[in-house]
Amino acid sequence: MRQRLFWLAPLAIGLLIQPDLQGQARPQEPVRDLRIDPMLLVSVKEYRNILETIGPQIYPGWKWNTIPLLLYRPNVQDVLLNAPHRPPGFADFTGRTVLPDKIIYARNDSTERNTDGQNTSLTLDSMQVLVVADEYSRERADIETNVKLGTTAKYLKGWDFIQSAYDEVEVILHEAFHVHQGRLAPDKYANEAAVAHYPVMDASNNALVALETRILRDAVLAKDAAQRRARIEQYLAVRTLRRAGLDTSSVSYENLNEFTEGTAKYVQLRFEQLGERVTPVPEMYLRPGFTGYRGGVLARRLEDQMNDMVKVASFSDDRFGNKFGGGPLRWRLYSSGAAQALLLDEVAPDWKQRIFAPGVYLTDLLAAAIPLSTDQRARLVAQSKAEYGYDSIFVNRQALEAEGRRLIQQRVDQIVNTSQTLVTINYGGAGDIRGMGYTPFGVTAVNDHTAIYDLVPITVAFAKPMILRMKSVIPLLIDREAKTVTFAVASAPALFEGKGASGVDIPELSLVGSPGTKISVAGNRVRIELF
Numbered sequence: 001m002r003q004r005l006f007w008l009a010p011l012a013i014g015l016l017i018q019p020d021l022q023g024q025a026r027p028q029e030p031v032r033d034l035r036i037d038p039m040l041l042v043s044v045k046e047y048r049n050i051l052e053t054i055g056p057q058i059y060p061g062w063k064w065n066t067i068p069l070l071l072y073r074p075n076v077q078d079v080l081l082n083a084p085h086r087p088p089g090f091a092d093f094t095g096r097t098v099l100p101d102k103i104i105y106a107r108n109d110s111t112e113r114n115t116d117g118q119n120t121s122l123t124l125d126s127m128q129v130l131v132v133a134d135e136y137s138r139e140r141a142d143i144e145t146n147v148k149l150g151t152t153a154k155y156l157k158g159w160d161f162i163q164s165a166y167d168e169v170e171v172i173l174h175e176a177f178h179v180h181q182g183r184l185a186p187d188k189y190a191n192e193a194a195v196a197h198y199p200v201m202d203a204s205n206n207a208l209v210a211l212e213t214r215i216l217r218d219a220v221l222a223k224d225a226a227q228r229r230a231r232i233e234q235y236l237a238v239r240t241l242r243r244a245g246l247d248t249s250s251v252s253y254e255n256l257n258e259f260t261e262g263t264a265k266y267v268q269l270r271f272e273q274l275g276e277r278v279t280p281v282p283e284m285y286l287r288p289g290f291t292g293y294r295g296g297v298l299a300r301r302l303e304d305q306m307n308d309m310v311k312v313a314s315f316s317d318d319r320f321g322n323k324f325g326g327g328p329l330r331w332r333l334y335s336s337g338a339a340q341a342l343l344l345d346e347v348a349p350d351w352k353q354r355i356f357a358p359g360v361y362l363t364d365l366l367a368a369a370i371p372l373s374t375d376q377r378a379r380l381v382a383q384s385k386a387e388y389g390y391d392s393i394f395v396n397r398q399a400l401e402a403e404g405r406r407l408i409q410q411r412v413d414q415i416v417n418t419s420q421t422l423v424t425i426n427y428g429g430a431g432d433i434r435g436m437g438y439t440p441f442g443v444t445a446v447n448d449h450t451a452i453y454d455l456v457p458i459t460v461a462f463a464k465p466m467i468l469r470m471k472s473v474i475p476l477l478i479d480r481e482a483k484t485v486t487f488a489v490a491s492a493p494a495l496f497e498g499k500g501a502s503g504v505d506i507p508e509l510s511l512v513g514s515p516g517t518k519i520s521v522a523g524n525r526v527r528i529e530l531f
Contacts, residue, residue, distance in 0.1 A: 028091030031106040035077035037134040041097050042283040043165065044069065044081065047172040050271060053278045058270045059352060062180045068129040069176070070122075073137050074114045080105040080129075087125035098283055115456075117141030119171050121178050128183065130176045135163045149321055165287035166301065170268040177264045185356040190256035194249045195326040195440045196451035201404045203397040206315075208242035210393050211384055213313040213332065216339045217306040225346065229370065232343055236367055237380035254333060255361040261330075262337010262362060263355065269305060269338050270345075272298040309335035315400050321455070324404035325444035340366055408446055415452075415477050418488035423496075423526045427462050428483035429516075430530040435461040449481040460485060466530055467512045474508060493521045500528070 034041075051064045069081040080090060086105050093106040112124060113131060117138045120131050133141075139161050146155040155161060199205050212235060219231030243251050275293040284290050291297060311317060312332045320327030340362040344351040348369040354360050372380070384390070416422065427433065442455025454475040460468040468485065470476070477486040489508040496504055500517040504510065516531030 028089070028107075030092045030094045031077075031108060032093075032095050034079070034093075034095045034097065035108065036071050036073045036079055037136060038097070039287060040071055040132065040134045040168070041099055042281070042287065043168045043172060044071070045098055045281050046169050046284050047176065049281050050169070050173065050275070050278055054271070054274045057274055058267050059177065059180070062177065064176065067176050067179045068124070068127050069172075070112060070124065070129045070131045071134060072111045072113055072131065073134045074111055074116055075109065076111065077109075078107050078111045080124075083127060083129075085125070085127075087127070116144070119175050121175060121182065128179050130172075130179050132172055132175060135168070138163060145321070149318065162288055165284065165290040166297075170271065173267050173271060174264045177267045178260070181260065181263065181356075185259075185358075188256065188356070188358065189260055190253050191249075192440045194253040195329065195443045196445050197448060198250050198253060198326070198329055198445065199246070200324060200326070200329055200445055201401045201408075203394065203401040205242060205245060206313075206397040206400065207390065207394040208238060209313050209332070210310075210397070211238050211388055211390055212242065213310045213336065214388050215384060216336060217310050220306050220339050220342055221303060228343065228346065232347065232366065232370055233372060233376070234380050234384045236363075236370060236372060237377040238384050239363060240367075240372075240377055241381050255363065257330060257333040258337030258340065258362050259355065261334040263341055265334040265338035266341035269302055269342055272302040272305070273342070305335060306339065309339065320441060322442075322444055324408060325442065325452075327441040330440050337362055344369070408444060408452075411444065411452055411475070412446055412477060415475060415486060415488055419524070420488045420490055421493050421496075421524050421526055422488050423486065423528065425468065425485040425511075425528045425530065426483060427466075427485065427530045430463040430466060430514075432483070433460060433462060433478075433480075434464075435459075446477070450477065450479045452477055462530055463514075465512050466514055466517070469510045471508055471510070493524055493526050496526045496528075497521055504528075 048064045051058070051062070055062060055064075065082060068083040071079040071081070078090070079093065080087070081099070081101060081104055083103075083105055086092075089110065090105040090107045093104040097104070112122065113120075113133070117133050117140075118131060119133055119138075122129055122131055142155070142161065143152070146152045215231055215235045215238060219228050219235060222228040222231055243254075246254075275298045278293055280290075280292055285292075309332060312328050312335070315323050315328065317323070320331070341351070344362065344365055348365050351362075351365050354365065355362070436453070437459035438453050439456050442453055444452040444454075446452060452475050454473055457470040457472055457474075458468075458476050459470070460476070460478075462468075470487075474487050474489065478484070479486070489506070491506045491508060495506050496519050498519075500513055500519045501515050503513045503517075504519075511528070513528075514531065518529040518531075520527045520529075
């Protein structure tokens with residue numbers, strides 16, 4: 001799971017670079033030592049091997065050697081491969097690797113990403129670059145998550161900190177495809193603000209989602225084409241019914257995330273379907289637990305992925321630390337998009353040439369390939385509900401809705417009834433929120449205008465120059481109707497006094513104010529008015 005940082009709106013952030021006395025960049029000394037995990041380079045070699053062998057069958061036109069790849073360990077080392085030019089601050093890498101590359105760039109002690117486990121893409125010196133964290137960075141992020149969830153003992157006892165070689169190769173395939181995808185459809189991304197308004201708690205929607213994912217799993221794992229087509233028909237009937245109850249924003253959110261994340265997840269699953277054709281590079285057998293691709297290894301992984309989709313949709317685990325937030329919603333769209341893409345390979349083989357066009361989505365392509373009448377859909381919905389035990393699923397989802405609303409209210413109460421310093425920023429006098437830095441995995445909708453944001457340090461930009469930057473993970477309660485941002489900090493209220501125009505800089509946050517900013521303190525309550 002990657003936890004990307006998203007902006008609601010773009011912000012222009014400039015960096016001032018000081019030239020030397022001659023106005024030219026100082027020459028960089030070569031980097032000789034590899035500080036990232038050397039085995040990550042083995043995975044890179046295998047990712048290339050996979051695309052060289054079955055790349056055209058996975059996705060025509062996608063080639064590894066056109067995608068720059070940045071490998072990093074936070075604040076330790078960046079290693080850049082396949083780059084058409086050397087970015088500022090990087091030097092030639094002259095150390096030893098398993099790769100045949102004649103040109104590799106690197107830099108030490110300063111990295112483009114300083115947060116653990118960020119497997120994503122970014123723009124680096126005008127280049128769209130694939131980013132992969134090394135194993136120890138991902139492992140450190142996993143340890144922190146398990147500490148928060150109280151599952152550290154189980155995590156250590158089960159050797160879960162040993163990262164899967166298969167997972168690492170698939171992560172690289174997934175993220176590399178995002179770069180290719182971004183070139184062909186640069187504006188086809190979901191508005192992540194919609195996750196705060198999606199009916200995450202709605203029992204009816206959740207029960208039908210459970211039905212959809214179970215049918216979808218069975219369609220992908222069906223043994224013959226006739227069984228698969230019958231399941232696709234059931235799936236389309238149930239999805240059409242469910243989406244009739246969603247607003248256009250929520251439908252669009254599903255469609256666009258199934259396109260962006262679903263098609264990237266598809267390349268992982270398609271590899272699991274075709275990977276037995278690949279002979280791994282010899283170094284892969286040095287990875288713990290790697291036994292090659294034959295003997296049903298990849299088929300079992302595909303089945304596990306489909307079962308996991310059903311598990312996420314059932315709220316039956318708490319891998320995100322908040323099973324009633326945006327994490328399970330967004331994560332299931334990875335798999336539901338990927339599963340639909342696998343089915344399209346059979347019923348609409350030309351879908352890959354059409355999917356990048358504006359307004360074209362996986363479900364629409366599937367429905368066009370297998371049209372159903374209104375009467376057929378009604379019959380298939382009734383059949384599906386009977387076959388999969390919909391009535392008991394619905395009762396379960398009603399109970400989950402009640403539990404979720406109770407727990408979400410507890411989280412709100414923990415913020416507003418704190419014994420710490422309660423800070424409320426009223427931004428109504430400054431207009432609206434101009435932009436936010438956050439992860440949709442950390443968004444929890446309270447009602448149709450209020451949400452809690454956490455999981456990463458949040459940034460909120462108001463009218464220039466006013467901007468709030470949290471320095472650590474502190475839940476923010478944002479009410480867009482009242483136009484307030486509310487949170488609790490350990491710092492004393494006195495630290496806020498007299499700092500309206502000059503801004504606030506305390507251990508938990510920094511706030512750039514304006515001449516009109518006013519701060520008032522009453523007991524443990526701090527109120528900040530932005531103008």
